[in-house]
Amino acid sequence: MRLKDLAEHLGLSQTTVSRALNGYPEVNEATRLRVTETAARLGYRPNANALRLATGRAGAIGMVLRGSSEFGPHTSEFLSGVGGRLAEEEIDIIVTTVQTYQDEVAAYRRLAASQKVDAVILHSPTQHDERAKLLLQLNIPFVLHGRTDIGTPHAWLDIDNAGAMERATGHLLDLGHRRIALLNGIKDRTFAVHRERGYRDALKARGVPYDATLVSNGVFSDEVAFRTAHDLLERDPHPTAFLAGSMMTALGVFRAIRQAGLVLGKDVSMIAHDDVFPYLNADNMYPSMSTTRSSISQAGVRIAELILQILGGKPVADIHELWPVELVLRESTGPAPG
Amino acid sequence: MRLKDLAEHLGLSQTTVSRALNGYPEVNEATRLRVTETAARLGYRPNANALRLATGRAGAIGMVLRGSSEFGPHTSEFLSGVGGRLAEEEIDIIVTTVQTYQDEVAAYRRLAASQKVDAVILHSPTQHDERAKLLLQLNIPFVLHGRTDIGTPHAWLDIDNAGAMERATGHLLDLGHRRIALLNGIKDRTFAVHRERGYRDALKARGVPYDATLVSNGVFSDEVAFRTAHDLLERDPHPTAFLAGSMMTALGVFRAIRQAGLVLGKDVSMIAHDDVFPYLNADNMYPSMSTTRSSISQAGVRIAELILQILGGKPVADIHELWPVELVLRESTGPAPG
Numbered sequence: 001m002r003l004k005d006l007a008e009h010l011g012l013s014q015t016t017v018s019r020a021l022n023g024y025p026e027v028n029e030a031t032r033l034r035v036t037e038t039a040a041r042l043g044y045r046p047n048a049n050a051l052r053l054a055t056g057r058a059g060a061i062g063m064v065l066r067g068s069s070e071f072g073p074h075t076s077e078f079l080s081g082v083g084g085r086l087a088e089e090e091i092d093i094i095v096t097t098v099q100t101y102q103d104e105v106a107a108y109r110r111l112a113a114s115q116k117v118d119a120v121i122l123h124s125p126t127q128h129d130e131r132a133k134l135l136l137q138l139n140i141p142f143v144l145h146g147r148t149d150i151g152t153p154h155a156w157l158d159i160d161n162a163g164a165m166e167r168a169t170g171h172l173l174d175l176g177h178r179r180i181a182l183l184n185g186i187k188d189r190t191f192a193v194h195r196e197r198g199y200r201d202a203l204k205a206r207g208v209p210y211d212a213t214l215v216s217n218g219v220f221s222d223e224v225a226f227r228t229a230h231d232l233l234e235r236d237p238h239p240t241a242f243l244a245g246s247m248m249t250a251l252g253v254f255r256a257i258r259q260a261g262l263v264l265g266k267d268v269s270m271i272a273h274d275d276v277f278p279y280l281n282a283d284n285m286y287p288s289m290s291t292t293r294s295s296i297s298q299a300g301v302r303i304a305e306l307i308l309q310i311l312g313g314k315p316v317a318d319i320h321e322l323w324p325v326e327l328v329l330r331e332s333t334g335p336a337p338g
Numbered sequence: 339m340r341l342k343d344l345a346e347h348l349g350l351s352q353t354t355v356s357r358a359l360n361g362y363p364e365v366n367e368a369t370r371l372r373v374t375e376t377a378a379r380l381g382y383r384p385n386a387n388a389l390r391l392a393t394g395r396a397g398a399i400g401m402v403l404r405g406s407s408e409f410g411p412h413t414s415e416f417l418s419g420v421g422g423r424l425a426e427e428e429i430d431i432i433v434t435t436v437q438t439y440q441d442e443v444a445a446y447r448r449l450a451a452s453q454k455v456d457a458v459i460l461h462s463p464t465q466h467d468e469r470a471k472l473l474l475q476l477n478i479p480f481v482l483h484g485r486t487d488i489g490t491p492h493a494w495l496d497i498d499n500a501g502a503m504e505r506a507t508g509h510l511l512d513l514g515h516r517r518i519a520l521l522n523g524i525k526d527r528t529f530a531v532h533r534e535r536g537y538r539d540a541l542k543a544r545g546v547p548y549d550a551t552l553v554s555n556g557v558f559s560d561e562v563a564f565r566t567a568h569d570l571l572e573r574d575p576h577p578t579a580f581l582a583g584s585m586m587t588a589l590g591v592f593r594a595i596r597q598a599g600l601v602l603g604k605d606v607s608m609i610a611h612d613d614v615f616p617y618l619n620a621d622n623m624y625p626s627m628s629t630t631r632s633s634i635s636q637a638g639v640r641i642a643e644l645i646l647q648i649l650g651g652k653p654v655a656d657i658h659e660l661w662p663v664e665l666v667l668r669e670s671t672g673p674a675p676g
Contacts, residue, residue, distance in 0.1 A: 076414030
């Protein structure tokens with residue numbers, strides 16, 4: 001059934017029917033109800049589907065989260081940027097939560113088959129990410145937040161994690177620190193690999209040997225960071241500086257430092273990676289926190305923009321952005337003690 | 339075009355075609371690709387639409403966020419609960435970000451017309467919420483997170499904000515505090531009205547006069563809370579206790595207390611409302627934070643469950659849950675000084 005047929009059946013103009021179905025305020029409530037009820041009864045698929053047929057668009061982009069823990073502060077800040085940009089275009093975000101890697105793969109297949117989304121945002125890649133290959137196979141346009149090497153051009157946006165960590169580590173070394181603990185992300189993730197590379201490069205450039213016992217990998221949480229930092233601070237000699245992978249990690253390290261009776265910025269230094277959460281401001285911490293800073297919500301805004309460009313026909317091979325990361329020095333960093 | 343037609347065109351069984359379109363692993367990649375490409379070329383609408391026709395379901399529930407700031411930590415924790423529960427049913431969440439109230443109203447009309455969602459979660463209600471009336475008119479099933487009075491039965495789940503605040507205020511009064519500042523939420527929201535009611539009831543029960551200058555309303559952020567607490571602590575005499583509306587609020591108050599040279603738990607007491615963010619643990623703060631505690635992600639899990647019940651036919655008039663709130667006493671509360 002076409003809009004024309006529905007309009008004839010109702011004895012209304014196509015314009016009125018279309019407006020009623022699209023929720024324009026010019027149509028009074030009684031007419032709107034009559035139109036939507038009749039459309040539903042006759043199986044007319046309005047708006048989304050008419051639009052999709054007319055424009056070839058679903059009006060939504062997808063994001064799959066594995067494990068409800070992926071709905072954490074990083075994801076919500078990122079989605080606030082994506083959503084803010086897509087709101088201007090009346091494009092929705094379809095969030096699919098899955099429990100396992102296999103479920104995630106099945107979810108992409110379903111998204112492809114159902115044509116519910118025009119594109120997806122792929123995130124948290126590994127170095128050779130099978131999901132990116134799958135999306136290419138399934139012909140779902142996507143922008144990768146992060147980087148992977150799959151031998152085929154694809155759109156991506158990433159921050160310069162290696163460069164950020166090299167600068168942060170280099171700064172701590174210049175302050176005289178030699179035992180610098182790195183609380184890094186989940187081991188197989190590209191960003192964590194890049195961060196460790198930057199850390200090692202800085203050590204190497206200054207001839208400081210790499211000590212694997214100072215490096216840990218895991219999720220970014222206050223709890224995990226507290227335990228890791230607590231154990232490291234019980235050593236003799238203990239690390240004099242920490243590189244914290246996120247602001248949540250920084251909170252846990254901070255707590256371990258305080259519990260050990262040490263003073264942050266004096267006895268022990270710390271630089272944290274700051275994704276710029278509005279509710280956890282590095283400048284407002286006490287002491288204020290030195291950070292490598294890059295706004296994850298701005299990355300979301302830009303990725304939404306890049307998706308719009310792809311849907312507008314821009315070749316994905318031309319879409320790759322590597323953002324530099326600022327090093328912001330505040331009170332949590334100081335010279336290595338005695 | 340029906341599944342039958344597509345299967346005949348492809349020379350495959352309907353079962354194979356259906357499995358290919360739904361991403362089952364039993365179908366090999368070449369067949370899957372042939373099926374999905376042919377389906378797309380012939381304009382066959384598989385999965386989502388076939389499913390919707392067969393079951394009357396879209397396989398998604400909606401949530402509209404007004405202003406990208408609504409994508410904050412409360413929303414993401416809530417959605418982690420919703421998403422975790424819906425993942426078990428392969429139901430997606432469609433998040434629509436809008437900029438104004440009028441955009442939000444238009445978004446609900448579009449969701450109704452497009453039949454993209456089976457139900458929506460309405461959140462952050464005012465005391466007489468026009469959006470709830472609109473959803474009833476539009477015949478979109480919904481569960482309200484919070485409460486509103488619109489004179490028509492509808493499904494809701496809320497926490498006992500009045501009771502929580504009455505207990506917290508009562509506890510501080512019992513400790514001898516008389517000047518208790520309340521950092522409350524946005525003024526017209528039901529939860530903020532209920533919290534102020536609980537606060538006033540506790541004062542009244544103990545014969546302590548209400549002082550409007552100790553009560554403020556606004557968004558829950560470190561920054562706003564810092565400024566408010568800072569101004570209050572410059573008064574002479576200053577408040578000896580704070581009720582912080584969220585953990586983010588608590589961080590700002592905490593900072594103002596420290597900056598004023600006062601000691602939390604000794605010179606000034608605080609009880610914060612804790613929605614249980616995994617990355618900001620009240621028990622791990624220093625000093626640990628006394629809280630009124632209710633897990634917002636558990637509320638999300640339960641609301642997803644209630645939506646499934648509604649879709650299963652349970653009358654919405656039978657769905658209303660008021661959750662009690664725990665008072666958890668830790669180190670941030672102590673007797674009023676001198």
